[in-house]
Amino acid sequence: MRNLTPTSITAAFADYAKDAPSERTRSLLVSLAGHLHSFVRDNKVTPDEWMAAIDALTRAIRFTDDKRNEYILFSDLLGVSSLVDMINARPSGTPSSVLGPFHIENAPELKNGGDLWQGQVGEPLLVKGQVRDQSGKPAKGTVLAVWQNQGNGLYSQQDPSTGPTNYHARLTVADDGSFAYTTVRPVSYKVPDDGPAGDMLRALGRNAWRPAHLHMIVHAPGHQPLITEFFPEDDTWLDRDAVFGVRAPLVLPFAKVTDRAALPANLAARDKLPMPMWSATLDIVLPA
C-alpha cells in the first residue's frame, strides 16, 4: 500500500475489502470503486474536473427535501434508474417503467367509474381497460394505484393551490378485471432543472422534457406489484424522454370519443363530460 500506482489502487481497494461481512456488499462496492477508477483513468480526469463532480453533489443538498431529491434526479437523467428497472423487469406481460418521485402511499379510494377530473383545467380523458394474467384470466381483486400530473403540468405535490392528493387514487377493478375512470389528459412537462442536475442537462445540450404519461402500480393478488406508466402516441417528447422511461408497448393511441352513448355506463361524470373528449384503453397483462 506504500507503492500504489494508478493501476494497482483498484486491487488495493479489493484487498482492503476482503473481510467484508457480506459477500454481495463486498462485490458491489469493489465493482463500483473499480468502475469509478476506470472512469478516472480512461479520461485522465483532472482535480478541477473531479471537484466539479463533488461540487455538483454538494450543491444538490440545496435542492433536496421531503418533496424533491436531486440525487434521484441525477440517477434518472443518467439513465441509471431506467436501466435498474429494465434489468430487473420480468420478461412477459406489460413492461414496467420508472417509478418517479411523485407516488404517494395510501392515496384516496376512487370507485370504479369514478371521476378525478371534476372540471379542473385541461382536457378530460377517459381511461379504461382490463387487467388479466398470462392465461387471459381476469385479475379479480386487483388494486390500481394511479397518479399523474395536472392539466397545468404540475403534480399536486408541486402545486400549493391544489390538494396534496389531486390526481392520485386507488381503484379496485371489477370482477371481470375491467376498470374505467375519468381524469385530465396528462401533459408533457420539464423535470426540475434549476439545480445541478439541470446544469448537467445544459452541459450535455439536452432538454428537460418528459412526454405526458399516466403512472400506475398494478397490485394484483398473487403477483408482484407492477410499476409502469403509459404514454400517448402523439406526444412530442416520446423519443427524447429526459429520464429514458418510454417502452414501445406502453405507448398508446389517445382517441377522441364524439358520442356520449359510447361512454361506459358506470362513469360517475357521464352526463357532465364535454364532447368530444379523449379516451385511452390500457389492456394490462400481468408478468408471469
Added chain:
Amino acid sequence: MRNLTPTSITAAFADYAKDAPSERTRSLLVSLAGHLHSFVRDNKVTPDEWMAAIDALTRAIRFTDDKRNEYILFSDLLGVSSLVDMINARPSGTPSSVLGPFHIENAPELKNGGDLWQGQVGEPLLVKGQVRDQSGKPAKGTVLAVWQNQGNGLYSQQDPSTGPTNYHARLTVADDGSFAYTTVRPVSYKVPDDGPAGDMLRALGRNAWRPAHLHMIVHAPGHQPLITEFFPEDDTWLDRDAVFGVRAPLVLPFAKVTDRAALPANLAARDKLPMPMWSATLDIVLPA
C-alpha cells in the same frame, strides 16, 4: 428511444448528448454514464440496492457543512481522490499526495525557526529540511503552507477548545532553501465515521484510520504548487491508510534528538524544548 434495452441505453445516452457545447464535458459525462451503466449491468443491481446508494448520498446531507464534506470523504475512501492525484502527478521530484479537507487559505505566518508547539499536549517534533529544484539549486522564495493534527488527534477545525488556526502556518524558506520549525508530533487518527461513508467502511470490514502525517503545499516561484504529506515510518497504519494517501518516498524516519546542541541555532523554542525530542528531515525536490 422507444425500444431501449439494457445494452442500448448507453448509446441512447450518448445520442442525447451529441449537441453538448463542450466536447470535453460531453466525453466525460458519456463515459461516466457508461461506467455506471456497466456497474449496474455487471452486477444485476436490484432496485433496493440502487436505492441504498441514493439513500447514502441523501443521508450525507446531514454530515456536510462548512467544516466537513461527506461527498469528499466518500471520494477519499473509494480511492478516487488518491487516483486523481496520482494520474495528474508530475513524474519527477517529491511525489504529491491528497489534499484532505483541513487546508485553510491564509494561515498565520511563521518565522523560519518558529514554534507551533508552544507546550501543547503531545510530543514535540523538529521539522527541518531544504527545498531544491531538479538541478539541486535551492528554491529561494519558496513558501511552505503546513498543517497537521494536534496531539489529541483533532485538527483545529474539529476542536472548539483551540483556535481555528492551531497547527496551520505559512513559512518562507531561507535563501539556501532551508527551513526548520517545531511542532507537535502528528498522530494517527480516524476519519469521521459516524455518517454514511463510515457505514460503507463497516460494510467493507475496513478501518477508518489514517497514519500520522504532516501536510504541506510547497509554493516555489516558477513552479506549480506541490500538494503532499509526509509520514513517520514507525506508524501502525501505513499499509492500511483509509484514504490511500501513502507513497513510499513520503515515508520518513522520525528520529530522537538527545543533544540540545544538535538543534538548529535559529529555533525560537530552542531552550524550552524537552530532551529527548523527535526530529524529521524533509528533503523536498520540486517536480520538473
